[in-house]
Amino acid sequence: MTTPAVDWFALSPTLALLAAAGLALLGSVLVPHRATRVFSAVVCALGFVGAGVAAGLLYWKSPNATLEVADAIRRDRFGALAQIVLAGVGFLAVGISYAQRVRRDHIGEYYALLAAAGGGMVFLVEAQNLMTLFLGLEWFSICLYILCAIEIDRVGSLEAGLKYLIVGSFGSAILLFGSALVYGATGALEFGEIAAAIEQGSLQDDGLVLAGLAMLLAGLGFKASAAPFHMWTPDVYEGAPTPVTAFMAAATKAVALVLTMRILVTAFPAEEDLWTIAVAVIACVSLAWGNIAALVQRNLKRMLAYSSVSHAGFMLIAIAANNELGGRALLYYLIPYSAASLGAFAVIAARERELGDRVTLDNIGGMGWERPTLGVAMWIFMLAFAGLPLTGGFVGKFYVFAAAYDRGWWWLVIAGVIATAISLYYYLAVIRAMYMRMPAELRLAPAGGSPPREALLSASVVACAAVTVGSFFLVEPLIDLAEKAASQLPF
Amino acid sequence: MLDNWLPFLIYGALALAIPLSMLGMSFAFATRPSHRTKTRTIPFESGVSQGPPRLQRFTISFYLTALLFIVFDIEIVFLYPLAVVLEPLGWFAFWELTFFLGILGVAYVYIWRKGALEWR
Numbered sequence: 001m002t003t004p005a006v007d008w009f010a011l012s013p014t015l016a017l018l019a020a021a022g023l024a025l026l027g028s029v030l031v032p033h034r035a036t037r038v039f040s041a042v043v044c045a046l047g048f049v050g051a052g053v054a055a056g057l058l059y060w061k062s063p064n065a066t067l068e069v070a071d072a073i074r075r076d077r078f079g080a081l082a083q084i085v086l087a088g089v090g091f092l093a094v095g096i097s098y099a100q101r102v103r104r105d106h107i108g109e110y111y112a113l114l115a116a117a118g119g120g121m122v123f124l125v126e127a128q129n130l131m132t133l134f135l136g137l138e139w140f141s142i143c144l145y146i147l148c149a150i151e152i153d154r155v156g157s158l159e160a161g162l163k164y165l166i167v168g169s170f171g172s173a174i175l176l177f178g179s180a181l182v183y184g185a186t187g188a189l190e191f192g193e194i195a196a197a198i199e200q201g202s203l204q205d206d207g208l209v210l211a212g213l214a215m216l217l218a219g220l221g222f223k224a225s226a227a228p229f230h231m232w233t234p235d236v237y238e239g240a241p242t243p244v245t246a247f248m249a250a251a252t253k254a255v256a257l258v259l260t261m262r263i264l265v266t267a268f269p270a271e272e273d274l275w276t277i278a279v280a281v282i283a284c285v286s287l288a289w290g291n292i293a294a295l296v297q298r299n300l301k302r303m304l305a306y307s308s309v310s311h312a313g314f315m316l317i318a319i320a321a322n323n324e325l326g327g328r329a330l331l332y333y334l335i336p337y338s339a340a341s342l343g344a345f346a347v348i349a350a351r352e353r354e355l356g357d358r359v360t361l362d363n364i365g366g367m368g369w370e371r372p373t374l375g376v377a378m379w380i381f382m383l384a385f386a387g388l389p390l391t392g393g394f395v396g397k398f399y400v401f402a403a404a405y406d407r408g409w410w411w412l413v414i415a416g417v418i419a420t421a422i423s424l425y426y427y428l429a430v431i432r433a434m435y436m437r438m439p440a441e442l443r444l445a446p447a448g449g450s451p452p453r454e455a456l457l458s459a460s461v462v463a464c465a466a467v468t469v470g471s472f473f474l475v476e477p478l479i480d481l482a483e484k485a486a487s488q489l490p491f
Numbered sequence: 492m493l494d495n496w497l498p499f500l501i502y503g504a505l506a507l508a509i510p511l512s513m514l515g516m517s518f519a520f521a522t523r524p525s526h527r528t529k530t531r532t533i534p535f536e537s538g539v540s541q542g543p544p545r546l547q548r549f550t551i552s553f554y555l556t557a558l559l560f561i562v563f564d565i566e567i568v569f570l571y572p573l574a575v576v577l578e579p580l581g582w583f584a585f586w587e588l589t590f591f592l593g594i595l596g597v598a599y600v601y602i603w604r605k606g607a608l609e610w611r
Contacts, residue, residue: 003583022597029604207495 004070012054017119020047028108044111052087074128095460117143160239167232175219181212191267224256227289237305246345250338286313287419321403327486329399336392343464368434392471
């Protein structure tokens with residue numbers, strides 16, 4: 001009987017976050033009540049820092065991709081770069097969460113679950129076989145189900161948790177069924193072996209493989225909230241505590257899309273002519289549905305939820321291109337997108353705490369004048385979402401379109417450009433609402449002094465804004481990183 | 492091409508046939524008035540009679556206890572097969588198991604300090 005060699009280094013980001021989750025959980029019962037919040041938040045933040053540093057070292061020390069731990073994970077720069085982004089997202093999410101009102105006996109659990117979800121995510125982006133794929137997916141999903149429902153005093157939060165649980169489990173079940181079909185047809189779990197088995201057995205037209213591939217795509221589509229698998233997104237994003245929404249919008253989408261690209265490129269190169277079209281169609285539907293539905297939203301969280309559906313569409317264009325430029329585009333796009341969506345939800349969280357009510361286009365009026373830092377940051381995030389220059393969103397969209405054009409799919413580029421034009425309307429509407437309202441229309445914060453200071457939240461928002469703008473000016477080194485990462489996938 | 496989809500056809504047919512036959516048979520055998528008896532009219536699960544109606548309420552603490560029991564029961568389920576193959580697997584298995592028990596230990600301290608083991 002042989003035992004697999006465990007590459008602890010390749011697992012180190014996961015282990016750092018697991019340790020943080022365990023410590024935070026123990027802290028919730030062993031540390032005195034006064035110190036629980038500080039303790040668990042610091043431990044959770046340190047876990048994300050540790051994961052980020054480990055992922056950075058992993059990127060640096062993995063010039064060649066290798067399969068580790070009985071071929072269950074793939075140690076490569078593609079995964080490592082995604083891990084760095086995820087660790088950054090998690091770290092900033094801690095800062096956004098800190099001032100959030102959570103029941104005292106749930107604070108430790110909140111940070112423990114955040115760290116555990118992060119651990120599942122950094123594990124998942126390395127997944128190289130169908131088992132680790134499902135394991136990682138359930139690992140972070142279950143943490144997120146609970147996080148969505150953690151404000152048990154609020155019906156909306158419970159509703160969000162329940163909806164996410166049911167729809168998410170449905171998506172997981174579809175993905176699992178698809179995995180079973182693929183395994184049944186090929187007899188292989190590892191992505192590379194699946195590709196080889198399809199090649200050797202000429203299973204390109206095999207019903208089991210095709211049905212399995214379709215179900216895998218649908219399952220991952222649920223997690224990435226790509227239309228038409230996005231039905232849960234607006235309700236869950238609206239109901240969940242806003243810092244959780246921020247984390248989900250940035251991290252879950254990143255993980256799901258990175259993994260979609262990995263599995264399609266590694267395991268199904270033989271079905272390329274089928275899945276590229278399928279992904280392109282899903283991308284177009286997401287762009288259309290997300291943008292058009294966002295036009296009519298008054299609630300900002302719902303609007304951003306639909307906007308995140310449309311961004312899933314943009315990133316799926318990069319996957320549909322199925323070339324190295326697409327890989328580069330996806331990895332780069334994740335950086336400004338994650339920063340902007342974390343930051344935008346953080347600004348909403350700040351307004352929510354101020355008003356004690358859901359944030360709509362009406363009651364955000366005047367916020368730009370009341371809290372100039374957050375206002376300017378929101379400008380930057382909205383412009384980044386819309387893809388205007390001086391933000392990383394511009395370069396991201398440019399690269400995505402370049403990848404599609406490189407493949408010769410100009411129609412996909414046109415779809416993307418039209419979607420961008422539509423999206424300008426509602427992104428700019430937010431800025432208009434924040435700055436250009438008549439005094440009579442303004443609904444200022446309730447009397448009782450200045451808004452809470454929330455230094456950590458402001459710092460996180462500023463950091464997000466800095467990343468959003470910085471990724472435009474530092475585009476060359478970032479693209480360089482993404483290029484080295486994408487070149488390790490077998491395009 | 493058609494050959495490939497034949498398994499699906501069979502699978503789909505079976506998936507339809509099983510619930511339909513259950514519905515059909517319960518209609519055919521149980522609901523006809525001439526054969527109506529008390530046990531046949533109640534909803535059934537695997538043919539086992541439900542027994543007397545339970546109208547009394549019982550405390551939710553049982554659910555918590557059952558849940559915690561399952562957690563630590565699964566631990567034992569993992570321990571047994573590992574004990575059988577511990578010799579050939581050697582220290583690798585030992586450390587893997589220690590890691591697993593460590594995670595469970597964290598959970599144990601958590602539920603204990605959280606008061607989930609108190610009967611309330």
